[in-house]
Amino acid sequence: MNRIERPGASEGGVSLSRISELAETEAEIFRRARPKSAAALGNGMAGFFGGVPMHWMNDWPTPFPILVDKANGATITDIDGNRLADFCLGDTGSMFGHSPAPVARAIRRQASRGLTYMLPSEDSLKLGLLLAERFGLPHWQIATTATDANRFALRVARAVTGRDKILVFNGCYHGAVDETMVRLKDGKPVNRPGLAGEFRDLTARTRIVEFNDLPALEAALAHGDVACVITEPVLTNSCMVLPEPGFLEGMRKLTRKAGTLLLIDETHTISTGPGGYTKKHGLEPDLFVLGKPVAGGVPASVWGMSEEVAARYANYNRTKQPGYSGMGTTLSANPLQFAAMRAALEEVMTEENYAHMEKLAERLASGLDKAIHKYKLPWHVMRVGARVEFICAPGPLRNGGEAETAHASRLEAAVHVAMVNRGVLIAPFHNMMLVSPGTTARQVDRLVAAFDDIAATLSA
Structure with missing residues (x-):
C-alpha cells in the first residue's frame, strides 16, 4: 500500500x-x-x-x-x-577485513592451548610493548569492549582527580557508557530519548557542550568539577563532523589549565593510520581507548594511561579503602585476545x-x-x-x-x-x-x- x-x-x-x-x-x-x-x-x-x-x-x-x-x-x-x-565490515569490528590470515592463524594456534585462564600468556609479553610503541602511552590494560574500556578509564579519571563529573560533546562518542547518554535540546542538557529502564538524570554528573566550540568548553571546565573530557577526535557516532583547525589543540590546552584529564577514543578513527588520529595529528591524551578492530574481529579493547596518570592511580590504589574496584570482567585479558591483538598489530595494521x-x-x-x-x-x-x-x-x-x-x-x-x-x-x-x-x-x-x-x- x-x-x-x-x-x-x-x-x-x-x-x-x-x-x-x-x-x-x-x-x-x-x-x-x-x-x-x-x-x-x-x-x-x-x-x-x-x-x-x-x-x-x-x-x-x-x-x-x-x-x-x-x-x-x-x-x-x-x-x-x-x-x-x-563496506560495512561489522560497523568497524572487521575494519581490516573478515578473518585476516595472520589473525586466523593466531586463533587456530591459541585454540589448542586454551581460550581463557585468567593468567598471562607469552603473547601478552609482547603485546604491552606493542601497544606502548604504537600509540605512545606507556601503561595499558585489556578489556572486552570499548564501552568497558571507557567505563574503567573514567573510573580512573574520577579516582585520581577527586572530581565526579565528565564532559561530552553533543552527538557523543561511539559506545554505551551511561553518563554519555545525554544530548542538548534547545540548548539545555537532557537524557537522550529512548533509554530503556534509565531511572537517573544522567545530566547530574555530565556536562555537555557542542563540538568545535572552545568558548563553551572553557566555560564548562571553569566550574572545576570535571574529571575528564571524553571524545572522539572526529565525531563519527553521528553524521561525521571533523574538528575545525585549532580545536583539538585548544581542547588540550583548556583541559590542562582546568586540571581535567583528556580521554581520546579511537575505536572509529583508527581508520586514520597505524597510530590512529592521535599519532598522525600529534594529540596528547591522558587516557586512550581503542575497541572493536584491534583484535581483527575477536571481541577485545585496550585502554592506556600516561605516565602521570598511571603514577597518580598507583598512589590512589595504595591509599584507597581495600575492596573490589568495580573494574574488570573475568573474560577480559584472555589469551585468545592476546594472540589476536598481537597478530593484528604486527601483521595487519x-x-x-x-x-x-x-x-x-x-x-x-x-x-x-x-x-x-x-x-x-x-x-x-x-x-x-x-x-x-x-x-x-x-x-x-x-x-x-x-x-x-x-x-x-x-x-x-x-x-x-x-x-x-x-x-x-x-x-x-x-x-x-x-x-x-x-x-x-x-x-x-x-x-x-x-x-x-x-x-x-x-x-x-
Whole structure:
C-alpha cells in the first residue's frame, strides 16, 4: 500500500514520494533475491526476543536481516548465494577485513592451548610493548569492549582527580557508557530519548557542550568539577563532523589549565593510520581507548594511561579503602585476545595496508562526490582515512546539533536497500563505508556505480 505523502514534502533534497517509490521497489527486489533468508528470518528467529540475537539486528533497513553464510576479506555471501562487496565490515569490528590470515592463524594456534585462564600468556609479553610503541602511552590494560574500556578509564579519571563529573560533546562518542547518554535540546542538557529502564538524570554528573566550540568548553571546565573530557577526535557516532583547525589543540590546552584529564577514543578513527588520529595529528591524551578492530574481529579493547596518570592511580590504589574496584570482567585479558591483538598489530595494521586503504578511500570519496555534483544533490562527502561517509545534507557540519538535523532517515534507508540490491553493503548507521586491506578497486568502482545509479533515479 502506497504511503500518502504531503505534496512538495522532501528529505535530503528528494521528494518523499520519490523516496517511497524507491523504497518499495527495492524492498521487493531484496525479497525476491532471498527466498531462503525470507523463510528463515521473515517471521523472526525462534528462541530470540524480537526474533534476533541482538536487538540492533532489527535496525538494518532491509525487510529482514541478511543471513550470512560466510565472509572473507571484503566480501559477504548470504545463504541464498548473493555476494556483497562489504563496506560495512561489522560497523568497524572487521575494519581490516573478515578473518585476516595472520589473525586466523593466531586463533587456530591459541585454540589448542586454551581460550581463557585468567593468567598471562607469552603473547601478552609482547603485546604491552606493542601497544606502548604504537600509540605512545606507556601503561595499558585489556578489556572486552570499548564501552568497558571507557567505563574503567573514567573510573580512573574520577579516582585520581577527586572530581565526579565528565564532559561530552553533543552527538557523543561511539559506545554505551551511561553518563554519555545525554544530548542538548534547545540548548539545555537532557537524557537522550529512548533509554530503556534509565531511572537517573544522567545530566547530574555530565556536562555537555557542542563540538568545535572552545568558548563553551572553557566555560564548562571553569566550574572545576570535571574529571575528564571524553571524545572522539572526529565525531563519527553521528553524521561525521571533523574538528575545525585549532580545536583539538585548544581542547588540550583548556583541559590542562582546568586540571581535567583528556580521554581520546579511537575505536572509529583508527581508520586514520597505524597510530590512529592521535599519532598522525600529534594529540596528547591522558587516557586512550581503542575497541572493536584491534583484535581483527575477536571481541577485545585496550585502554592506556600516561605516565602521570598511571603514577597518580598507583598512589590512589595504595591509599584507597581495600575492596573490589568495580573494574574488570573475568573474560577480559584472555589469551585468545592476546594472540589476536598481537597478530593484528604486527601483521595487519601495517603501513603498507593503511596505504592501500587510504588510496582506495580517496578513490571512493572522489567518486561519490562526483556523482553528487553530477546530479546536483544537496549532499556532501566526508572522509577520515579509510572511513568515508556521504551525508544527505549540505556541509561540512560543525557540531553534533547540526549532525542530528542532517539525518534523512527514510532517504538513507531506501538508499541502503538499493545499494544491497546492487551488490554493495554499507553500514546501516550514518551511511558509513570502510575500505579494508582486502578491498579491491573493482569493489570501490562497483559502489560508486551503484551510488551513481541510485542518485540518478532519485534526481530524475
